[in-house]
Amino acid sequence: MGRTVHGKSNAKIILIGDHSVVYGQPAIALPLPSVTTNVTIRETATGQRLNSRYFDGPISRLGQNLAGVAKLINTLLTRFDGQQTPFEMTITSDLPAERGMGSSAAVAVAITRALYAFFERPLNRDLLLADAEIAEKITHGNPSGIDAATVSSNVPIWFVPHRETTQIPFALQGYLVIADSGIKGQTGKAVAAVARRQTTMPTETNQQIQTLGQLSVAARAALAKPDLRQLGQIISDAQQQLQGLGVSSRELDHLTQVATANGALGAKLTGGGMGGCLIALCPDRSTTQRVQQSLVDAGATATWIEAFNLEEDPQ
Structure with missing residues (x-):
């Protein structure tokens, strides 16, 4: 068996700032290190092959649905003079697609880390994010960068569009339950609905967007204090604003x-809404387990638990 290297990334959720971030307000994205994407590259005798849940076969035959992945791999192989180097790449991921958890960015980050390790090249955070964006630009057109910044981090990301993407202090002790409503998120539809609402009801809509921005500022302070109960209230207040904007759903409201x-x-x-996932902040493990089970009983199709015990990672 040939030399084997690994690249890893994690899921992310928007803790607060969903939709208001589209209008220039700050948002906080939270990494979920327990929900991971892993890329393994193994030396082989011939060929360059990719194994994943969406494609198994030669990298040269990657289809349009993986155009971003193909562009990233080929760009890095050209940079490293590795177009003829034989290997087998295997991608495994716990992240569900189209649930607002950063699945495409997680794949891009893990591939980048694995290829740099395989070709024994140094990699810093700025380079990692720039290279991950190669795939994200094709997958999402005009990515904000928040997904790649968060799936490659072990601490929350404070994000202000076109101004700031910063890792921020994090001192809370507690738990987060993430639950899939079982309905595919409809980010594009939800963003368009808010835009229409802003046109027809500008005063009310702009006030809701501004309030969500203020809640993001308050959440940053609660994360640093730390104040778990205050953060919980902020999260629920944000849900009320999102309901008012019309981007929740009957299922999400119920859950x-x-x-x-x-x-x-x-x-x-969390995320675009009209489906997708929700988050629930819990103070201790027993409450977390009770909330998790209650969500499953109420119709959630998948759940994840993240403990707040994150430590800053420089890369």
């Missing part, structure tokens, strides 16, 4: 109510 009724300090949708 957030179930979570708080079973002891969560706060709960809200």
